Amino acid sequence: MRTPHISRLAAAAIGSAALVMPLAAIAPVHAAPADKPAPKVATTKTVVPTLDARASLSADYIAKGPESGAKVTEANGRKGPFPGQVIPGFSAMSEIGDGSFWGLPDNGFGAKANSDDFLLRIYKVKPQWETADGGKGKIQVKKFVQLRDPHHNAGFKIVNENTKQRHLTGADFDVESMVLAKDGSFWIGEEFGPYILHFSADGVLLQAPVPMPGVKSPSSPLLAKGEAATLRNSKGFEAMATSQNGRYLYPILEGYLNGDDKRTRVISQFDARTNKYTGRTWKYQADTDDNLVGDAFMTDGKKMLVVERDDFWAAKSVTKRIYEINLNKQEKDGFLVKKLVVDLLKIDNPDGIGMKTDPGYGVEETFKFPFQSVETVVRLKDGRLLVADDNNYPGNDARKPGTPDNTEMIIVDLAKKKVPAASKEHTVFSHRGASGYRPEHTLAAYEEAINQCADYIEPDLVSTKDGVLVDRHENDITGTTNVADRPEFADRKTTKTIDGSKITGWFTEDFTLAELRTLRAKERLGELRPGSAKFDGLYQVPTFDEVVDLARRSKTCSGKPVGVIPEIKHGSYFDSIGLSQEEGTVKVLEANGYGRKNSPTQIQSFEVGNLQELNQMTKVQLVQLIDCSGAPADFVATGNTTTYKDMVTASGMKKIAKYADSVGLCKNVMIPKKKDGSLDKPSAAIKNAHDAGLEVTGWTFRAENSFLPTNFKSSANPAEIGDMKGEIKAFLAAGMDHVFSDQPDLAVAAVREFEQGR
8 A cells, every 4th residue: 555645734734724714814824924024935056057148240240252142042131142251150169268269150051052152161259258247249250261172182073173272162061060179170070971071270171071981961972873861961960079188079960860769869989090980889869859969068088068959949949958968877778868957048147148238039037048050069168168059141030030140159157056945845737838838748838847947847648559658638639739730641530439528539549659740739728828829830749758858857946856747648548449558657757767756756647547556556656636527537437436526525535545645636626616706715625635644736727817716817808817826825825735837937936925925
């Protein structure tokens, strides 16, 4: 038998009081007396990435040279050709040591076909940083090194084939990563091959390009007619690091090799002395299929910083992260252990750097580096991190819609700071992620929830045809994906009976994972949440494994591990079609280190039988969900007449305590509503749970007027935001322990205010 948690005496006492006092009398019990100060906020110390400096180079800066961009696609009011050489951001940088840096732009405008007039160069730049003490915040371009091939080492016909200097262009090589050697020469990672290139300090190609053994992209000059490429286009050596002694290079493929798992990115070792690959490789696992490795920097020994990014920019961005890996540390599945160093979408900016001098999206007290192509990380000699963007001129407009992004460089400090500690009494569970702001059950919603200081993220679990657990509120995906717009899946529409209800639509169990991955999520409550609906059509349906991966590779605002609270949906139904979910749920949790007794993990279900089964399978906490009405589907299916109403009685809660640790109660079960829609007096449900040793989580708190009691609405407009914080505090006063909310930022604020007696 599972040993239930001992209820907090204070919570139980509140619950008892709530039975005899009207709602209006509850709140003052927790209010601080007028003659006493409010309780101090508990703090803890954790690393808080902080913006120390920022500088930018105008997107429209033109360096000396012939016209460029004659074939570029017009965007953001800019049309080529441009009267000189554009600098479209930096894909790699190296610290010189005098406050200046070498910066490498890529092949220019993104493809061979439109970059034959873009000259490959390495620019020396010196930032005039804006810091807390002021500063210009500008980047000076001092000089450049022109990359060229006068000795005909390229091995194929280049654009400037018949010229003396044979200046290299973006149609010859797609240069993306760079290492400054101790002798002043440059090792460069390239994507068309992909190749490793070696240039002298003055830009001369010193030897033939070295291809990656067995790997060719569709743009490789070595790809024979009819030969299949082994790598997708433009997914070569976007990142490359070097050992501290300069002997070994570590090029990393930006994307997956054909035939590999789509989350795998291969790291190779190249011996710069012998000019050969050593044959040693490692596997880096991206957070999701489409994420890209943008850059890498070796810090010491075998430790390496890796930039991982998605392909979105501005508010659409999900992943702009810097992870640390150690080439000597692998997980059981062979992938390198990843540790989050910086989430570039959440950088503290206490000094307001840039907010007045160069404002734009993400230039706020919480600073974001929201560019599509974050492709540079350098650990400076003082230990801080330099980050820069490739602005993909003229197409990206992350900061100011309609205006091409500047080239930005920032310096991030990683010092520890005091922050509010996690509440010891009340947990905030993000309901399907920050689903009030992003389409529910997407990595975007979970990333937003984590950055809004949620303690846990919640994936609802259903199964694909091939038995993979994925994250959807229901197995009916008609309203949460664009499946209805996909003619190739029209014949999958069907009618099924799920837990006694007939439903017509498209169902996850009729799709393989590969098929499901071609769909994109959309906002389920579009009319109420138009802000979230703006993100329709962007994000994949995540697997459960990806959600747990995101949690374990993230930190809460107080520096603790992010918790995961999956809900197993329609357990009996999936059992009946041979797709049992309980075993898979436990397997994923255990594989990711979230299956131990002290793991920040809870498993939920509205059914009873699967929780009783899980009680024998796992040590993690279990949550019996209680709906507003009706009965557990497995009870109904077997003829058991016990209802949810029966389960919240004193005897019912004692039965639950034999296999579960807590209950998740529908709000109306805790505090019913009056006829006018306002809150009535609390029921006995919370007290009954506490008396049985069960903790109580309330669901679901949503900020829109449509979901609020009448006494907490702000207007008659159903989509307008009302006083959800006030509602949450009323339930906390009634003894509720924990909160499920679609808007975790507001829920966190409500909990903090409640605990401070406000």
